[in-house]
Structure formats: structure tokens, C-alpha cells
Amino acid sequence: MADNSKEQSGVREEDVTIKTYTEVSSDLANDLSAAKNAGKTKDYTKEKHDEKAYPNKFTQVTYWVMRVVAFLMLFLTLFPATNPAYVTKLIPQNTSILAIVSSYTRLTQNCTRAFNKGYITEASFKTLYTGSWVYIIALVLIVAGVIVLSLGNSKFKRLGAAVTLGGGALSIVSLLIMKSVVDGFNNTANLPEKSANWIEKNVGAALPSGWYMLLAFAIAIIVLQLIAFAMLLKMPCATVFEMEPKFQLFLLILPFAFLALVFSYLPLWGWRYAFFDYESGDGELTKDMFVGLKWFKFLFQNEATKANLANVMKNTLGLSFIGISTSWLPMVFAIFLSEIHNSHFKRIVQIFTTIPNFISWVLVYSIAFILFSADGLINSLMGTSTMFLMSTSHLWLKMWAWGTWKGLGWSAIIYISAISGIDQQLYEAATVDGAGRFQKMWHVTLPGLLPTFIVLLVMSIAGILSNGMDQYLVFSNASTIDKLNVLDLYVYKLVFDGNGLIPLSTVIGMAKSIISIILLFIANTASKAIRGSGII
Amino acid sequence: MAKFKSKEGFAYKPGDIIFYIFDYLIFGIFTLSCFFPFYYLFITTISSNDAVNKGLVRFYPIGIQFQNYIDIVNRSEVLTAFLVTIARTILATALMVFASALVGYLVTKKEMWHRTFIYRFIFITMYFNAGLIPWYMNMSMLGLTNNFLAYIIPGIVAPYNIILVKTYVESIPAELEESAQMDGAGFMTVFLRIIWPLSKPILATIAIFGAVGNWNSFTDSLMLMQQSQNLRTLQHLLYNYLTMSTSLNENSSSAAFEAARSVVAMKNTVSMVSIIPILMVYPFMMKYFEKGIMLGAVKG
Numbered sequence: 018m019a020d021n022s023k024e025q026s027g028v029r030e031e032d033v034t035i036k037t038y039t040e041v042s043s044d045l046a047n048d049l050s051a052a053k054n055a056g057k058t059k060d061y062t063k064e065k066h067d068e069k070a071y072p073n074k075f076t077q078v079t080y081w082v083m084r085v086v087a088f089l090m091l092f093l094t095l096f097p098a099t100n101p102a103y104v105t106k107l108i109p110q111n112t113s114i115l116a117i118v119s120s121y122t123r124l125t126q127n128c129t130r131a132f133n134k135g136y137i138t139e140a141s142f143k144t145l146y147t148g149s150w151v152y153i154i155a156l157v158l159i160v161a162g163v164i165v166l167s168l169g170n171s172k173f174k175r176l177g178a179a180v181t182l183g184g185g186a187l188s189i190v191s192l193l194i195m196k197s198v199v200d201g202f203n204n205t206a207n208l209p210e211k212s213a214n215w216i217e218k219n220v221g222a223a224l225p226s227g228w229y230m231l232l233a234f235a236i237a238i239i240v241l242q243l244i245a246f247a248m249l250l251k252m253p254c255a256t257v258f259e260m261e262p263k264f265q266l267f268l269l270i271l272p273f274a275f276l277a278l279v280f281s282y283l284p285l286w287g288w289r290y291a292f293f294d295y296e297s298g299d300g301e302l303t304k305d306m307f308v309g310l311k312w313f314k315f316l317f318q319n320e321a322t323k324a325n326l327a328n329v330m331k332n333t334l335g336l337s338f339i340g341i342s343t344s345w346l347p348m349v350f351a352i353f354l355s356e357i358h359n360s361h362f363k364r365i366v367q368i369f370t371t372i373p374n375f376i377s378w379v380l381v382y383s384i385a386f387i388l389f390s391a392d393g394l395i396n397s398l399m400g401t402s403t404m405f406l407m408s409t410s411h412l413w414l415k416m417w418a419w420g421t422w423k424g425l426g427w428s429a430i431i432y433i434s435a436i437s438g439i440d441q442q443l444y445e446a447a448t449v450d451g452a453g454r455f456q457k458m459w460h461v462t463l464p465g466l467l468p469t470f471i472v473l474l475v476m477s478i479a480g481i482l483s484n485g486m487d488q489y490l491v492f493s494n495a496s497t498i499d500k501l502n503v504l505d506l507y508v509y510k511l512v513f514d515g516n517g518l519i520p521l522s523t524v525i526g527m528a529k530s531i532i533s534i535i536l537l538f539i540a541n542t543a544s545k546a547i548r549g550s551g552i553i
Numbered sequence: 554m555a556k557f558k559s560k561e562g563f564a565y566k567p568g569d570i571i572f573y574i575f576d577y578l579i580f581g582i583f584t585l586s587c588f589f590p591f592y593y594l595f596i597t598t599i600s601s602n603d604a605v606n607k608g609l610v611r612f613y614p615i616g617i618q619f620q621n622y623i624d625i626v627n628r629s630e631v632l633t634a635f636l637v638t639i640a641r642t643i644l645a646t647a648l649m650v651f652a653s654a655l656v657g658y659l660v661t662k663k664e665m666w667h668r669t670f671i672y673r674f675i676f677i678t679m680y681f682n683a684g685l686i687p688w689y690m691n692m693s694m695l696g697l698t699n700n701f702l703a704y705i706i707p708g709i710v711a712p713y714n715i716i717l718v719k720t721y722v723e724s725i726p727a728e729l730e731e732s733a734q735m736d737g738a739g740f741m742t743v744f745l746r747i748i749w750p751l752s753k754p755i756l757a758t759i760a761i762f763g764a765v766g767n768w769n770s771f772t773d774s775l776m777l778m779q780q781s782q783n784l785r786t787l788q789h790l791l792y793n794y795l796t797m798s799t800s801l802n803e804n805s806s807s808a809a810f811e812a813a814r815s816v817v818a819m820k821n822t823v824s825m826v827s828i829i830p831i832l833m834v835y836p837f838m839m840k841y842f843e844k845g846i847m848l849g850a851v852k853g
Contacts, residue, residue: 097694116696123696265740266665273656273710274671279695280707281678287687353576366580368839369587375831375838377769379792383824384590386795387597394593397608406799422586454572487772491792494799508685513776519686526684534681 076248080167083181083241087163090156090234095279099227101192102149104199106221107131117149136215141201148194155191158184159238165268169260171252178246185239192232199224291523297512312520322521325507333503337481339417344477347425348470351432352462356454367433370426378487381423385492406492412500416492431473432466439465468548475547479540482529504529591828598622598822605818621822631823633783634790638827641704641786642767650760652709657718658748662740679712689776699781703773714759721755722748761838765831787827794820 093099100114107127108117117124124146131137158180166177202222205213216222260268291313293306316322357363373381388394389405396402443461452460486505493501502510504525511522544550565573597605601616609615625631659665660672683691697703725748733743749756771788778784785793798816 095695111690111693113694113696116694119696119700119702123699262740263664263666266659266662267667267671269740270656270659270665270671273652274674276706276710277675277678277712280691280710281681281683284683284687284691287683287690290686290690354580356572356576357580362577362580366584368835369584372591372832372835373587375765375769375835376828377771377788379771379788379795380769380824380828382795383791383820384594386798387594387821388590390799392606392608394611398611425583426587454569490772491795505685509776512686512689519690522686523684526686530682530684537680 073248076245079241079245080163083163083238083245084167086234086238086241087160090231090238091160091275093227093231094153094156095283099230101152101225101228101231102145102195103225103227104145104195104222105202106219107137114149114152117146118153121146131215131219134215136212137202137220141198144194144201145198148191148198151194152188152191155184155186155188155235158187159235160184163238163242164271168264168268169258170255171249172255172258173260175246175249175254176258178242178249181242182239182246185235185242188235189232189239192228192235195228196224198222288523288527290520291527293520295519297517297519308520312524315521316524325502326525328499329502329504329507332500333482333484336413336416336484336503337477339413340420340484341474341477341481343417343421344474345470346421347428348432348463348466350425350429351436351466352458354429354433355436355462367426367430371430372426373423374427376423378423378491381419381488382491385419407494407496409497409500412497416488416501419492420488431469435466435469436462471547472544475540475544479533479537481536482533594821594825594828598818598825602818621818622826625819625822625826628819630782630785630790631787631819631826634785634787635826637701637784638768638787641701642764645705645708645767646760646763648705648709649711649714649763650756653711653714653718653759654749654752654756655744656710657715657752658722658744659740660715660719661722675710675715676712678710692777698777699779699784700777701784703777704767704786708763708767711759711763714763717759718752718755721752725751757837761834764834765838768827768830787823791820791823791827794823 094115095113097103097111097113097116100112100117102108102114102117103112108124109126112123125132125139125142128137128139128142132139162177162179162181162184166173166180169177199222202216202220205216208216289302292309293302294308294311295302295306316326354363354366357366385406386393390396391402391404393405395405439462443465444457447457447461482504484503484505486503486509489501489503489506490509493506508522508526508529510516511518511525596612596614597610598621599617599619600610600614601618602621604610604615656675660668660675662668665671682688692698692703692707697706729747729751730743733747738746769788771786771792774784774786774789775792778789794816798820
């Protein structure tokens, strides 16, 4: 524009001013439109036009099918049952393809002897490991192409198509690598007889059903993407990569939603163990392990389990009850601390009483040990050798005392900050009315703290079954376990303490989770009724 | 009574004096009970092990030495556990803070595609829990047993921390973000240049709590690292020493007694070493104590 005006300015003098004026105004208009384009109010009509280039509903459906298939492929990498690389019995059971690529040592953990004796070559396992990696890379390409890039404009979609097709081809290559490993195992003709016999007996090489399923998925993706690509090529292509903000935001949060899916929702899939006869080392669940509600009935029919559970519930509720009935202590701590006006003293109290909250229960036990064990400080001072940590007298109270020692100062902080929020005029008015110290505490401070107290109380009632297992795990020993076996610890010990009762433990964990959720909803309703607002 | 006057010049009544004596006394005793165990633990580690075993060390160290600390540095299992714990604490905390900040910012953006669904999908996970065994089977299925990544990846998305950040981000004036977008900044630029620097106080808070949580956790190590001695955390190692010394303590044979003695010094020193980092970050934590960080979260 500026160049134009200069060329013309040579021709007629009087035009200059006019041109300059036009120049300025058009520059201004350019700036405005640039700002408009760059800013939030970005004009996506061009995009819309691109989208209109797909009047074809068929293409849209194609994209959706591809997205679902790609997500399924991604999701199935998490499951051992659909592991395409599970080609031999030598691979540890319960291994997903993700588990294979995460550790080569795990993949070959059962093969050490076979490698040493030369029954099978390590090369075959290395090939399998490489193939698994190729598959994962291919999958990343497919997901990037189909889920991420296809949400952009037509230029993004073209790139996405190329990436997907590359990924699809690579995934087929990786599946063929896995097939070659199987063929290698099954081709025993040229091997020494000893190796051949061993392989026949122990390897059991075959392509798993997951392999065929993923091959079908990969082919489906390639075919669909070719169709979509063909459609794309017919349409005009945008000149720059662009994506609508709503999709940008969606894609940014997607990985985190996936993590939530994997680590919070996927464990629910483990509830199926409650319906099977399963022991650790059994590998995948099979139909003949299915026992229906056997373990649910077992819980109510087996006398020993019933007795155990009754004891566990007694401990859980007893310890929770002691905790809840003294949950006003932090509030009183805060009220009385606020009566102290020496700020140095106050600060020292706060510093030292909150430290125990930040150390683990293992360290608390370590401290308990140097103070209360048979040759700890207390015994050394009294000249005795009482085994305090072994004795079962007042055990619940002792546990409560440790919990209070650890948590009191910290729990009080919330009340201390609430006290600083109480209107000072209320105190002045109370003083004028002749209220004493305790009357002010009772009639002014306490009502100010009560809403916070009620929320925390309601929440602790909702968590009545969850005492946490750390404290009781470290403090329990052969003589005290009967009185400290709380639900969380019991569930842990059922499996990890050599019992291996996975289904029973799952049943109890399930019951606990469901009851806890119900308690939470009741607590929420109660909170709404009392204070007019819920806690969740 | 004229001697006892408050700052405002009022004379204290006898009732007040009794109240203050009790108030100071009770808080003094409780504070001492919180301080003394740590002090006692410290003096046992620097006193001569002989004096400790004879029960002579009570209120002050006897025969000061630092051999215990030199000994544990030379024990490879302690050093490994220490390094694993440090690596875990740094990596897990850094990723958790970054993820919480980013997700906390993203969920405030109303124009996100299917925002309500994703928001609920992430936050509802705070209120349910599949249970211990399904969790363990899930980790095993994903190949996260005997794998260092098990310490890092599951903790990245922490809904409670995300809510803290979200509440904070909502209090940042929207004009700041809008003006940046006017200048052509994308969401990541806005996040890195505006949201991240402005949310530093809340990010520091969740970082400190996350770091302390990671430093202290031992049940995950206990359950997931059964076959990997080299991936145990410091707390797990300490737990092993403790169960060892407890069982030795119960045993009355003299050989076991001697063995218990040697474990005790090591256990105490490792305890002290694992407390020190917490005491080091403590001054930073104090800054956030009375800001009512918890208050907003529980809707008090």
C-alpha cells in the first residue's frame, strides 16, 4: 500500500495528501483486522468453510469410527488379555504390551535357564521386544493422527492422514515381527533334538487372539483413513495449520483425563476378581475359575472369617469412635492458644506442635521405639524393663494418643485461621456487656468455629471405615495385632501376609468402597440440611 | 497485684493469672513433648553407641562421635534408598505440580469442548476408591511393579491439588489473560507466561505438601517393590530395620541381643537422616500455615 502511494505521488502532487490519508486509514483497518484475527475473537469463517467442504456425512462418520478404534487400540495396550506380543508361555502371565516394553528383564524372567542351556536363542526375545516397541511407536502415530490432528482444519487433517497411514503401516510391520517370532519358535526342524523337545514342551508358541484383533483394527484404520484421505484430496486445502480453541483445550487436557482413567477408573475392572477363584500366579482369569457369589457367601458362612471380621469391625469402629469423639480437641487447642498474647511463645508452640504431622508413621514408630521399648528412655529413667510396645493394656488409647500427638497442632491451624477471621467488634460488644473470658469463648469464639467443626466432623464420620493402615501396620506386633487389626490393615494382610486370598480381600474392599460412598452421600445430605451447603 | 499489668494498662485479676499459668504450662508441656523426642533421637545418634546401649544417654549426648553417620553413608542399601527417595520426590513433585497447574488452568476455560464432562470425570475420582487389591492388580497389569515409574506416574493427576489451583486461577483477573490473547498468545503461552508466574504461591504450597508426602510414603514401596531391593524408599528401609529390631528385641538370646544393638544405631541414624530434609523445608511451609489454604478447600 505504501509503495503504491509513493509511485503515484510522483505523478500528481495534490494526490499525496489524499493517498496518505487513505494509507493511514487502511493501515488502521489492517491493524484492527490483524488484532481481531490474532485475538480471542478470531474469525473462524475460513475454518467453517473448510468444514463445509465436508458436506458428506459419511466422512464425518468415518472420522468418528477411526477415533473410537484408535482409542480402543490405545486402551487395549493396558490389558494382558489383548497383548499381541504374548506369543509364548515363557512370557510372565498378567503382562500387557505396556509391561513388556517397560522392562526387558521382566519379559525374559522365566527364560534364564533356557538361554543358558541354549534351548532357545536370546535373539528371538530381543526381536519380540523390538517388535513391541515398534508397535507402541506405531500406536502413538495412529493416535496422534486420528485423535489429535484430525480435530484441526483441512491442512491438519491432511497431515493427520499421512501420520496415521505411516503409523498403520508400522503397526502391521510390528505385528508381522511378532508373527516371525512365533514362526521361528515353531520351526524346530533344524534345531538339536534336545532343544526341539524342550521347545515343544515349554514354549507353546502361538499368535494370541489379541494379535488378530489388533491386526483387524490396524487394517480398519488404514482403510478408513484412505477413504477420508481421498475425500480430503478432492477438497481445497487451507494454507496454514489452525485449530479451534475448543479443540485445542480439549487436546491439552486429554492426556490428564487418560491418566485419571488409567489410575482411578481402570482399577474398578479389578473388582471382577471377587467373582473368581484366583490365586496370585494364576495368570489370566478363565471361565472355569468363575465361582459367582461364592466369596460373598463365604464371608457370611465361614465361621473363622466371620469371627475375624467381627473383631476387625470392632477395632475399626472403636478406634474411629475414639478419634471422632475427641475431634473437638484441635478447636479447644486453637481457642486456648489464641488467649496467649506473647507472639514468640505462640509461634514456638505452633512450629513444634506441627512438625510431627509431617513425619511418616514409620518415623513415629521409630521415635516410640527409642522412648518406650524395653531398653528405651522411659525404662532407663524408671530402672525397669517393661515392654510398653508389646502390652495390650489401653492399646486403643495409646494409639489415639500417638494420633493426637502427630496431628493436634496441625489440625488446630484451620481453627486458628478461622479465629483470626472472627469480627473483633463481637468481642468488644461482649466485653461491654460484661462477659468474662470463658463467656466470650463460649458465646463468641465457639459459634464462629462451629461451621468449620461441623464440616470436618461430617467428613470424619463419612470416613469412619478408613483408619488408614500405616499407623496400625507399624505399631502392631504379634501380641497387639488382635486389637489393632483395622479394616484397611486386614485387607492388606489377607493378600500380602502370605495368605494370598485375593478374591476375599477384593470382596471386603468392594464392600468398604461402596459403604464409604453411601456414607459420604449421607454426610453430604446431612451437611446440606444443617448448614445449607454440601461438602462435595 | 499492681505488678501484673496488661499492655493496655489493666491490672490482671487473680483468676486471670491462674488461667495464664495453666495455659502457658499446658502448651509448654505439649510443645516440649513434640520437641523432645526429636532432640533425644538426635543425641542418641551422636552419642557413643556404648553409652546408648547402657542406657546412660538421657538428656544430653555422651561421648560425641559421628561414626554412625559415616557408617550409613558406606552402607550401599542406605545410599541407594536415599537416592531413590530423592529422585522420586523431585520427579513426582515436579510433574504433579506442573500437571495440577495446567489442568487447574484448563478447567477454568469455559469454551473447552465437553468441559463439564471432563471436569466431572477427573474430579469424581476423589470420592471413590476401588480398594487395595484391585489397585495392586492394576499396577501389576500395567507393568508398574518393581518399576521406578510406579512412584511417578500414578500421582501426576491429583484432583485435590487441581481444585486448589483452579480456585486460585479463578481469582486472577481475566483481563490479564484477555490482553495476552489480544497479542496473539495461545493457551500454552498464556499458561506459561501469565498463569504459572501468578499462581506461584499456591504452586509452592502444593509442591511442599507433595514433596513431604512423597518423601514419607512407604506403603507403595512395600507392596510394589517386593522383588526390587534397589528401588525401596528410605522409609521402607527404615520399616525393615524397625521390624528387624522389634523382633530381635523380643528374642532373648544373647546373639540376637547383640544383633539388635547394631541395628538400633543404624535405625536411629537413618531416622534422623530422613527427618532432616523435612526440617529443612519447614521454614518454607511456615509461610503458608495461616493463609487458610485448607479453609477454602473444605468450604468452611
